[in-house]
Amino acid sequence: SSKPSTGGEATCKIVAAEHLHADGRVQVEWSSGDRSEYPWVWLRDNCQCPQCFHPVSLSRTFKLKELDLKLKPTNTLIEDGELRVSWSDGHESRHGSSWLQERAFEKQPRAKRTLVHRVPRQYWEASLPSVDWTRLLQEDAMLLQWLLLVEQYGLVLVHGVPKHSGCVKLLAERVAFIKRTHYGRDFSVIAKPNPSNVSYSNNALALHLDLPYYFYKPGVQLIHFVHQYEGEGGDSLVSDALQVAEHMRQHVPHLFHLLTTVPVDWVDHATEDDREYFKTLKMPILCLEEDRQTIWRVNFSQPQRDSFFSECPLDKVCQWYEALKTFHDLLYDPRFCRTFKMESGSLMTLDNLRVTHGRVGYPDGGEVKRHVEGCYIDWDEMLSRRRVLQRRLLHQTEQ
């Protein structure tokens, strides 16, 4: 997977270079006639020669303590499509045309790189995305498609899954590995008496996202319907909290603002394998990125919202509840909520930072058989796997 540090197939070549001494940059002219500027200090820091960059680990070995902020070019050459600069610190750096082009400080190459980081999210269409289990496990192209669909839509159904235990683990390990929580690695949800968690019952489950009290809340949830309840009940509900939040931003901005700014105390007291856990975390319902625009995480779970509400000013409590209730009601609005019954041998993939899920109750009784198995995978591993497959299958050579 390693590529030569310089050279490569550039769509256009460097034809000239001129130093802008006042700005401390070199201006490169491309065969297309376009120009790009690169700061000297950045070029030196990112010299790709084997002394400065380790070609196996693909990482910088040039030391920060050796970086001279006041360095200047002493000689500049263009040879074999490479920019070769000799510096006042005695080093000569070489940078190929394609390497420089990919890293240009202009809008277009940056937008391309952004897609390597994250693929844009989309709202659901009439039919929900779905893939076939056997192809998902056997074909890398289908694995890539599933990864992209989860990233884009936050919900992907998988059909044709075997009706036995172990499938969620198999799929998680096809991606990377399971995200362990205090509830274990993979877990079964079967009605059991005196449950320590409300999920472990046959009751209806209101729309929610899992484990809001985890700072490192699991990113993606796999839910395998090993055996679905065959009578009436046990249906699934899903609703896109991102779309609902954007709806609120547009129509009730003052309530949206409260959901993005008032921290909520989330809590869980659990005992698993004789060990107690006491998780608690303060975080708003809707978490915005540093741009204060993009929603990156939604927290919503009625049972795990603490009675402590320790950062909400007293005079905002009533309106915050109005915002909460509005959000709740919209999640159930038919414009956003889908209800369907998963069949035995099917699997649901959910973005646990975005898509709420719930369950219609089903009757209690000795004859009831419903077995659901689940586990989590973190987004770090999902995105990593998607990038590796894109590079391999789509011949994207970028590192």
Add this chain to the structure above:
Amino acid sequence: SSKPSTGGEATCKIVAAEHLHADGRVQVEWSSGDRSEYPWVWLRDNCQCPQCFHPVSLSRTFKLKELDLKLKPTNTLIEDGELRVSWSDGHESRHGSSWLQERAFEKQPRAKRTLVHRVPRQYWEASLPSVDWTRLLQEDAMLLQWLLLVEQYGLVLVHGVPKHSGCVKLLAERVAFIKRTHYGRDFSVIAKPNPSNVSYSNNALALHLDLPYYFYKPGVQLIHFVHQYEGEGGDSLVSDALQVAEHMRQHVPHLFHLLTTVPVDWVDHATEDDREYFKTLKMPILCLEEDRQTIWRVNFSQPQRDSFFSECPLDKVCQWYEALKTFHDLLYDPRFCRTFKMESGSLMTLDNLRVTHGRVGYPDGGEVKRHVEGCYIDWDEMLSRRRVLQRRLLHQTEQ
């Protein structure tokens, strides 16, 4: 660990209650003469009766769809130190004095609750915190002390550790469980030829924090010196990036600002157990909480800073490098950096969101023996364990 939902030992009792209809709140008067106000909607939402609150899972079962934002009190009683309110929705809620006191919307009870969430951080004193391995493993009080020290100082040394493999796993499982990364669960650092990661060599390692390209970057690192190199070299360096950052905030605020606002591309290309990983993440060197004041995470690693610098405006690059270099130089400043040689049979605990670590190089050669073992634990699990132990050992009854 469950406690009665109402009643309990209150330091003072409710003596009177009066409704403030314009604000939708009840004002409670305590035996001390102080008063506290509670919004009606919050009281109803947090009714602690067995219909509304599940006493085993300690979680709310009252449904949001049943919450009437316009509910009003129809009757109010104080009996046995309990506030009993009948509501216009037909329900009667009961709340005990101590339960209400702990959740009062005033500053003092809230400050107390904040300590349950996080304990304040402190800078290092002349001698670094250390504990004894045997006591750490055998005494819960010592485990609690170690957990608190890691939370406060971000660095704790452990002495008297056995000189064999498996100790980091043992300690991680005494807390909860290991945080797995693409480098595995626990890992050995021994010099090996042609390393895929610069750590796996005998070279000096500059001060850094691990895995900056992980969105869910491991919270705490355990490093066990199973066998230290006995000649000259192999010393450890540690430096508190939080203290250095605060120093910069005070003395060079314009550079501090750049480190907190300019996202850096972090990257790792790894192959472990025949599987490729391609992690990349944009995040500043210094990450601020929503208050734009508190530093919650530091990212710093020269090898894993990408040559893509895809969100830095061209005209800020040079000054950003000045900020980076200043930060780097201060990390090595004797006011902040400590150097010492860990002995065989000792262990270092590091807050991987805060404290940088490095290594002095040691000679290569067939006779060299140095064996270090490491693993990670997430802060979610560290804090959970601390809270459970505080509740058990310090008789803190709060949920």
